Structure formats: C-alpha cells, structure tokens
Amino acid sequence: MGLAESFAEQDELAIAERWMSEGKEVAIATVVSTWGSAPRPVGSHLVMDEEGNFEGSVSGGCVEGAVVTEALDVISSGESKMLEFGVADETAWEVGLSCGGKIRVYVERVG
Amino acid sequence: MDPLTLKNLNEARNARKAAIVVTNLTDGQDRLVIEGESVEGELAEALSKAFLNGKSTTIEAGGCEYFLNVHVPPPRIVVIGAVHISQALALIAKTSGYALEVIDPRTAFATPERFGETELFADWPEDVLANRPLDAYCALAAVTHDPKIDDYPLAAALEAGCFYVGALGSRKTHAKRLDRLKEEGIPQEALDCIHSPIGLDIGAASPQEIAVAIMGEIIQAFRSRGLG
Numbered sequence: 199m200g201l202a203e204s205f206a207e208q209d210e211l212a213i214a215e216r217w218m219s220e221g222k223e224v225a226i227a228t229v230v231s232t233w234g235s236a237p238r239p240v241g242s243h244l245v246m247d248e249e250g251n252f253e254g255s256v257s258g259g260c261v262e263g264a265v266v267t268e269a270l271d272v273i274s275s276g277e278s279k280m281l282e283f284g285v286a287d288e289t290a291w292e293v294g295l296s297c298g299g300k301i302r303v304y305v306e307r308v309g
Numbered sequence: 310m311d312p313l314t315l316k317n318l319n320e321a322r323n324a325r326k327a328a329i330v331v332t333n334l335t336d337g338q339d340r341l342v343i344e345g346e347s348v349e350g351e352l353a354e355a356l357s358k359a360f361l362n363g364k365s366t367t368i369e370a371g372g373c374e375y376f377l378n379v380h381v382p383p384p385r386i387v388v389i390g391a392v393h394i395s396q397a398l399a400l401i402a403k404t405s406g407y408a409l410e411v412i413d414p415r416t417a418f419a420t421p422e423r424f425g426e427t428e429l430f431a432d433w434p435e436d437v438l439a440n441r442p443l444d445a446y447c448a449l450a451a452v453t454h455d456p457k458i459d460d461y462p463l464a465a466a467l468e469a470g471c472f473y474v475g476a477l478g479s480r481k482t483h484a485k486r487l488d489r490l491k492e493e494g495i496p497q498e499a500l501d502c503i504h505s506p507i508g509l510d511i512g513a514a515s516p517q518e519i520a521v522a523i524m525g526e527i528i529q530a531f532r533s534r535g536l537g
Contacts, residue, residue, distance in 0.1 A: 209319075211315065211318065214315060218312055226315075230334070240366065241365030278337045304376065306310050306337060307310075308310045309310075
C-alpha cells in the first residue's frame with residue numbers, strides 16, 4: 199500500500215473530507231488540552247457524520263459516546279462547543295482510564 | 310472548521326508539508342499556516358515554536374484563546390549503506406521514534422539476516438529514490454565511503470532540502486567528495502550543509518557509538534530546522 203493510499207484509508211481528517219464530498223454533514227472533535235494522564239494527546243481527532251457514524255478517538259473510549267451526542271447538536275445548530283471531561287470519576291475508573299486526568303474537547307461543524 | 314481549511318490541510322499532509330491549523334476558540338474562525346510561510350503579529354513566535362517542537366497547544370493572544378493543531382510529517386531517516394554503523398543506527402532510530410530505511414545495492418551487505426525488520430532496499434539509490442522521493446522531512450546519512458553509491462543520494466538530498474544530510478569519511482575523503490559534487494554543479498552553500506565528519510563530536514569510536522553520534526545530530530537538526 200502506498201503512502202497516499204494508507205493516508206486516505208485510515209486518517210480521520212481524510213475521512214472527514216471524503217464524507218464532505220459525499221454530501222454528508224460532518225463535525226470534528228479535537229482534544230485541545232489535557233491535564234494529568236489523559237489517554238489521547240492534544241490534537242487528537244474524532245470525526246462524525248449526522249447519522250452518528252464516527253472515526254478516530256479523543257479518549258480511550260470513555261467519553262466518545264458523549265462527544266458524539268454533543269456533536270449531533272453541533273451539526274444541527276452549527277454552533278461550536280467546548281466540552282470538558284474529568285476522567286477521574288467512577289465511569290472512567292470502571293473502563294480502565296487513568297485516574298486524575300481531565301480533557302477539553304472542542305467540537306465544531308465543518309462548513 | 311472551514312471546509313477549505315480541511316481540504317488544504319489534508320493536501321499539505323499528503324504532500325508531507327508541515328502545517329498548523331490555527332483555531333480561534335473564542336469566535337470559531339480558523340486558518341491554515343504551512344511551514345515556511347511568513348506570519349505576522351502576535352502568533353508568529355508561538356507558531357514557529359510549535360513547528361519546531363511539533364506540539365499542539367492552546368495560547369492566549371489579544372484577549373482570545375487560540376488552539377494550534379500542529380501537523381508535522383513523520384521524519385524519515387534514509388541511510389545509504391547497509392554497513393555495521395547502519396545496523397546500530399536502525400535500532401537507535403527505532404528507539405528514538407524515527408522511521409528508518411536502508412539502501413545499498415551490494416546484496417552481500419543488504420540482507421534481512423543483518424537487518425531484521427528494518428526496511429531494506431538492495432538496489433541502487435537512484436532507482437529506490439525515484440519511487441520514494443526525498444523531502445524536507447527526510448534525513449539522509451551516506452555511510453558507504455563509495456562515491457559510486459553515496460554521491461547521487463547526497464546530491465539528491467541537498468536538492469530536496471532534507472533537514473539533515475550527513476556523509477561518513479575522513480576530511481580528505483570529504484574534500485574529494487566536495488570537489489566531485491561541485492563539478493556536478495551543486496552550489497557551495499548547499500555543499501556547506503553536509504555534515505562531515507558525520508555525527509556529533511562525542512569522540513565516538515565504535516560503529517555503535519558513531520550511530521549514537523549520528524542519531525544525536527539528526528535529532529538536533531530536526532528540532533532546529535530552518536534556524537540556520
């Protein structure tokens with residue numbers, strides 16, 4: 199597989215662009231800051247369409263559900279949102295996320 | 310995000326250019342800055358710092374909060390010569406998080422037995438690089454001592470603006486090499502960019518130590534690129 203092909207196939211920003219070209223509504227969620235031991239680094243993306251299909255991640259799987267729900271709102275309203283998650287609560291602990299972490303996720307519509 | 314920002318960002322990433330998406334978190338506006346573009350104003354310093362360390366970050370400027378999402382192409386180290394130094398360098402590069410490939414047309418040297426999982430091309434650099442072109446986010450280390458093998462990729466690396474170009478050899482060997490490359494029409498200021506003797510001056514003696522010195526010099530060059 200060539201560099202360009204693997205880029206297009208797995209990369210969430212390439213996927214977002216492809217979805218756009220297919221006429222879908224798309225939102226991008228980005229980790230903009232982290233405190234403590236956050237599972238995904240600053241700059242990580244989760245992209246989703248208006249049906250709730252998503253690719254990529256902003257955490258180890260704990261907050262993605264919440265992000266997708268909020269993103270559906272962002273897609274319909276067009277208003278960007280800043281989400282904050284503490285990953286030290288019980289839910290985080292149960293799914294095995296590192297304790298003491300906190301992340302801020304910016305969710306915006308493309309276009 | 311502006312769809313055009315997304316499109317241009319993907320284009321830059323696909324072309325292995327470094328780019329930063331600057332998002333004003335206060336009003337939601339964004340723009341794309343490609344490395345090398347001149348930037349004016351309050352963000353200039355933060356942007357150039359972010360290009361160098363590759364770290365995405367939020368900053369405050371003019372009463373607004375900005376997010377800089379930095380996309381720097383993963384650096385590639387291209388080693389010309391499947392020699393003892395290259396075997397050690399392959400391991401050190403992997404530990405340091407740099408992708409590395411080895412090119413050597415001498416099939417006795419370029420064997421999977423000697424290089425394990427390292428990406429290896431037992432072919433002439435001319436042929437290999439034709440399909441895998443060098444760019445500004447490549448480092449090239451030529452370590453065969455053989456002009457037939459080393460000269461072409463050195464010239465190609467200078468032309469592609471590789472962030473690091475190093476060549477193994479004594480001062481005498483290097484002086485002769487510079488004469489040959491000059492005859493090929495490579496300008497003096499480009500030739501001055503070749504690191505030779507190769508590697509940081511740490512008194513390295515063994516092939517493994519020389520590999521450490523080369524890796525250190527590559528990291529130094531990567532983290533200070535464009536600073537002269």
